[in-house]
Amino acid sequence: MPSTGADTEVGRLRTVMLHRPGPELRRLTPRNNDRLLFDGIPWVDRAQDEHDAFAQALTDRGVEVLYVADLLREALALPDARRETIDDALAQPHVGERLAGRAREVLDDLADDDLAQVLIAGLRHDELSARRPARRPGVVSALAAPDDFVIDPLPNLLFTRDSSAWIGDQVAVTSLAMPARRRETSLTRAIYRYHPRFAGTALAYEPELEHVEGGDILLLAPGVVAVGTGERTTPAGVERLAGRLLRSGLAHTVLAVPIAQERATMHLDTVCTMVDADAIVMYPNVADTLTALQVCLDDDGVLRVDPPRPFLDAAANAMRIDRLHVIDTGLDPVTAEREQWDDGNNTLALAPRVAVAYERNSETNARLEAAGIEVVAIAGSELGSGRGGPRCMSCPILRDAVT
Structure with missing residues (x-):
């Protein structure tokens, strides 16, 4: 049996990668939460309890749960992994040469577990000074406040889908658009490159390329990949990813799906997610307007881009089914919009017709259950x-094929 890979969104989930929120969330303040892409200051203890319950719900269904922090710590046992992740953490434009040299001396001396925590939770100037005082501070150190960050925390690492996505037997280590998130992929890539569990894994995409985020990648069916383009994933990123998937045989059809550039629809998976091999839960306000451009290879190996057509028609055609069944998230436009904001469409399929959803989206969940979808509410x-x-x-690491 393979230990990695997925070619649909709904095959029985066997292994998943999560990140339990930790000290990086405690770094959020009213002064920095907007820059770090959070709407407010989360209650960290409660967030951890909720995440533990989420992980337990997966474990109860037979899913193996891997944690980013554990995988990273184990990968950092290799010197090349340490060097690459430290280099990336200190190559940020706000650090500067003098400060980077002093910080590197501290990071090089850390045990693997402590280094993993710093790479995730960040490092403040006062914390660095406590370990290695600056006898002759440079300009950056002299002008910094004690609670300014040398290495920024990564509170969005919680959303593991965005920094990597498995497509067939390869993994796309993505290129994140927002500055607050870009360093996440250096950790993800280190895990896939150096952790023994993923030895020999081929990369379908790399962080240095045009912006593509995992939340915009939907595996509609074996060989059929939809990629949203909007606030986070650029058209150039879709083109690059499509070319790689098509030429490697990981896909025969890629659908480029323009989505509204609004915060409530930052990724394609905030608009729709698969809950069965031929069923999708979708925000009703866009169901009739969402379009897709079909991208394939012509006989000369050149990308062929067809004119836009309705997304549901294009998807069904590429999937070779009569139609894609739509479960919308409420008849009342106000309710639909509220539950869209609360990620009512952002479900995780554990198997065909079984999906995890937030319990607060009661209208969406009721409509899923009425359509025969078992809802695991968290x-x-x-x-x-x-x-x-x-x-x-x-981030699903292994799913069964759908038969």
């Missing part, structure tokens, strides 16, 4: 403060 009052649902918080 609490998310604090987890949702970063604007992400169960799908956002999970």
Whole structure:
């Protein structure tokens, strides 16, 4: 049996990668939460309780749960992994040469577990000074406040879907658009490159390329990949990813899906997610307007881009089914919009017709159940403060094929 890979969104989930929120969330303040992409200051203890319950719900269904912090710590046992992640952490434009040299001396001396925590939770100037005082501070150190960050925390690492996505037997280590998130992929890439569990894994995408985020990648069916383009994933990123998937045989059709550039629809998976091999839960306000451009290879190996057509028609055609069944998230436009904001469409399929959803989206969940979808409801009052649902918080590592 393979130990990695997925070619649909709904095959039985066997292994998933999560990140339990930790000290990086405690770094959020009213002064920095907007820059770090959170709507508010989460209650960290409650967020951890909610995440533990989420992980337990997966474990209860037979899903193996891997944690980013554990995988990173184990990968950092290799010197090349330490060097690459430290280099990336200190290559940020606010650091400067003098400060980077002093910080490197501290990071090089840390045990693997402590280094993993610093790479995730960040490092403040006063924390650095406590370990290695600046006898002759440079300009950056002299002008910094004690609670300014040398290494920024990564509170959005919670949303593991965005920094990597498995497509077939390869993994796309993505290129994140927002400055507050870009360093996440250096940790993800170190895990896939150096952790023994993923030895030999081929990369379908790399962080240095045009912006593509995992929340915009939907595996509609084997060989059919939809990629949203809007606030986070650029058209150039879709083109690059499509070319790689098509030429490697990981896909025969890629659908480029323009989405509204609004915060409530930052990724395609905030608009729609798969809950069965031929069923999708979708925000009703866009169901009739969402379009897709079909991208394939012509006989000469050149990308062929067809004119836009309705997304549901294009998806059904590429999936070779009569139609894609739509479960919308409420008849009342106000209710639909409220539950869209609370990630009502951001479900995680555990198997065909079984999906994890936030319990607070009662209208959406009722409509899913009425359509024959078993809903595994979880609490998310604090987890949702970063604007992400169960799908956002999970990176499937292994799914069964759908038969």
